[in-house]
Amino acid sequence: MQKGQIRVHTENIFPIIKKFLYSEHEIFLRELISNAVDATQKLKMLANSGEFKGELGTLDIEVKLDAAKRTITISDRGIGMTAEEVDRYINQVAFSSAEEFLSKYKGDGASIIGHFGLGFYSAFMVSERVEIVTRSYREGAQAVRWVCDGSPEFTLEEAERPWRGTDVILHLYEDSLEFLEPERIRAILLKYCRFLPVPIYFEGKQINNTEPIWIKRPSELTSQDYQKFYKELYPHYDPPLFWIHLHVDYPFHLNGVLYFPKISRNFDIQKDRISLYCNQVFVTDEVKDIVPEFLMLLHGVIDSPDIPLNVSRSYLQGDPNVRKINSHITKKVADKLEEIFKQDRKELEEKWEYIGLFVKYGMMTDDKFRERAQAFLLMQDAFSTSTWYTLAEYREKAAPLQTNQDQKLVILYTTDVDQQYSYLQAARDRGYVVVKLDSIIDAAFIQSMEEKWEDVVFTRVDADIPERLVKRDESSHSVLTAQQEARLKELFAKEVPNPAYRVELKGLSPETQPVVATRPEMNRRLKEMASMSGQAASWYGRIPDELVLTVNTNHPIYQQILQEQNEEQQRKMIRNLADLALLSQQMLSGEALNQFIQRSIELMSGIKKSSIILPS
Numbered sequence: 001m002q003k004g005q006i007r008v009h010t011e012n013i014f015p016i017i018k019k020f021l022y023s024e025h026e027i028f029l030r031e032l033i034s035n036a037v038d039a040t041q042k043l044k045m046l047a048n049s050g051e052f053k054g055e056l057g058t059l060d061i062e063v064k065l066d067a068a069k070r071t072i073t074i075s076d077r078g079i080g081m082t083a084e085e086v087d088r089y090i091n092q093v094a095f096s097s098a099e100e101f102l103s104k105y106k107g108d109g110a111s112i113i114g115h116f117g118l119g120f121y122s123a124f125m126v127s128e129r130v131e132i133v134t135r136s137y138r139e140g141a142q143a144v145r146w147v148c149d150g151s152p153e154f155t156l157e158e159a160e161r162p163w164r165g166t167d168v169i170l171h172l173y174e175d176s177l178e179f180l181e182p183e184r185i186r187a188i189l190l191k192y193c194r195f196l197p198v199p200i201y202f203e204g205k206q207i208n209n210t211e212p213i214w215i216k217r218p219s220e221l222t223s224q225d226y227q228k229f230y231k232e233l234y235p236h237y238d239p240p241l242f243w244i245h246l247h248v249d250y251p252f253h254l255n256g257v258l259y260f261p262k263i264s265r266n267f268d269i270q271k272d273r274i275s276l277y278c279n280q281v282f283v284t285d286e287v288k289d290i291v292p293e294f295l296m297l298l299h300g301v302i303d304s305p306d307i308p309l310n311v312s313r314s315y316l317q318g319d320p321n322v323r324k325i326n327s328h329i330t331k332k333v334a335d336k337l338e339e340i341f342k343q344d345r346k347e348l349e350e351k352w353e354y355i356g357l358f359v360k361y362g363m364m365t366d367d368k369f370r371e372r373a374q375a376f377l378l379m380q381d382a383f384s385t386s387t388w389y390t391l392a393e394y395r396e397k398a399a400p401l402q403t404n405q406d407q408k409l410v411i412l413y414t415t416d417v418d419q420q421y422s423y424l425q426a427a428r429d430r431g432y433v434v435v436k437l438d439s440i441i442d443a444a445f446i447q448s449m450e451e452k453w454e455d456v457v458f459t460r461v462d463a464d465i466p467e468r469l470v471k472r473d474e475s476s477h478s479v480l481t482a483q484q485e486a487r488l489k490e491l492f493a494k495e496v497p498n499p500a501y502r503v504e505l506k507g508l509s510p511e512t513q514p515v516v517a518t519r520p521e522m523n524r525r526l527k528e529m530a531s532m533s534g535q536a537a538s539w540y541g542r543i544p545d546e547l548v549l550t551v552n553t554n555h556p557i558y559q560q561i562l563q564e565q566n567e568e569q570q571r572k573m574i575r576n577l578a579d580l581a582l583l584s585q586q587m588l589s590g591e592a593l594n595q596f597i598q599r600s601i602e603l604m605s606g607i608k609k610s611s612i613i614l615p616s
């Protein structure tokens, strides 16, 4: 038996390893299984090249637990090692790489993605003693046993092992006995090893899919294959809307499949749904910095051996490969959406409810994407659910009537067709094109696009009286005399005393309603944004709901009201006109609504409630 000392610079590297990445102890299993997979793949390569002529036999990897002995054993049928190789690869290579790794990242554990590189020695995070029993694939090789108890001393001796391959036996620390629980091991295996290329068995069952679809060519796959794989990854989600198969060889290697999930309208978005793999080994699902922010809403898998895994976050952001991956993925997503738009616009329209969220979010956060996406951004007509416009189409249709005095295109929108119906109708009567922008993201999207698109403004249909939705220098003419207007003003001032309601007189078309209540765009947006960002209590949140009541002096009803001799009757009519306008803005409720109903009955019947005599 050979005894020896591993050359150490820091006497006690093992306690450091044990403490290191305390929360990530479970990765020992990933590291050891990766080694077993490597050893198996190497053997396959040797067989392919003819260097290994023996029987390959089964190449499965097995993980076994022994509660009585407190051990975990990882067995492979790979190339194995001779005594000399154990000395070279385990005592020297593995050790020095572990040491180098630690010296680089000491104290910076949390910032390491993937933590690759610790390798074999991660076994000492959970084991007081590690045994390797291995036999090389070479003909007539002698099996050997290496044992190390966590001190720099090891023993290496001849052993019995009738077949080729390696067993790594971990004798667990008292405080690591959780890893004897089968459920815990199964969960770790599923997390990290689910798509490794060599069959892995645990408790008699294979736990991995050795041929995940991202390693195949798109031409070999059917849409069912993609759907099936999605189900495998996210069993609880609705089927995806569509997917993008990424396949890059230059200037970096990357394969992957990204899915557009069906996200419900209330935006219950879960980020971190894309998993990053390195040669089929799971690394992390924190893909921030690798995938553009807006695409974090996607689901799926990215596999790249070229993403630096054991470096800190800040380094990753500056890494040129990572930046290239980022823009490549953005481009691919834009390509795919454009392809659907060109080839199957109907499909895009049908799925816009979900896809619109990604597109809009992407346009707000990524300039390159916005430039591409404005060609296929869709807006639905407020009156016709089957009519959709791109920005260019909207412009073509609406520009003649909806270009304002600053030469900007006014995009008129509604957030609620039913609620804003009378305003919509009024806009339509003027020949305006109104679109529906009613998703959760639209308020922010509108704000952002107004900043980016210099020649576009968005205006909600109830933001102003129809004549002024598209601002132009046009003077209006009123049929009332100055005296009549003064009287009307006085009546409204008495009947609508709320200081947040601004009453103004304007000569509009006689067909326009007598009073139009509008909510100025800016006031409304500020309040909406305050409530969306949870700042309802802030200054913006506290500004009152501004309401403008525009009195249409050209409506014939005012001739009638001004002639009315009975002042009470006159005031009731004014009050009712104001209430009707408030009603159209859903701002009449409770006591005021009740009074309105009562007043209306009185006006219609000429009978006052107080004068009704009840039957005795």
Ligand SMILES: Nc1ncnc2c1ncn2[C@@H]1O[C@H](COP(=O)(O)OP(=O)(O)OP(=O)(O)O)[C@@H](O)[C@H]1O
Binding pocket: 031, 035, 036, 039, 076, 078, 079, 080, 081, 089, 090, 093, 094, 095, 097, 116, 117, 118, 119, 120, 121, 166
């Ligand atoms: N199951 C095994 N079968 C054969 N050789 C092995 C096995 N496990 C480890 N080795 C040898 O020991 C070496 C060191 O392993 P270690 O895991 O520390 O580093 P690595 O696999 O080279 O790199 P990484 O840091 O990516 O894990 C391997 O390169 C390999 O030669």
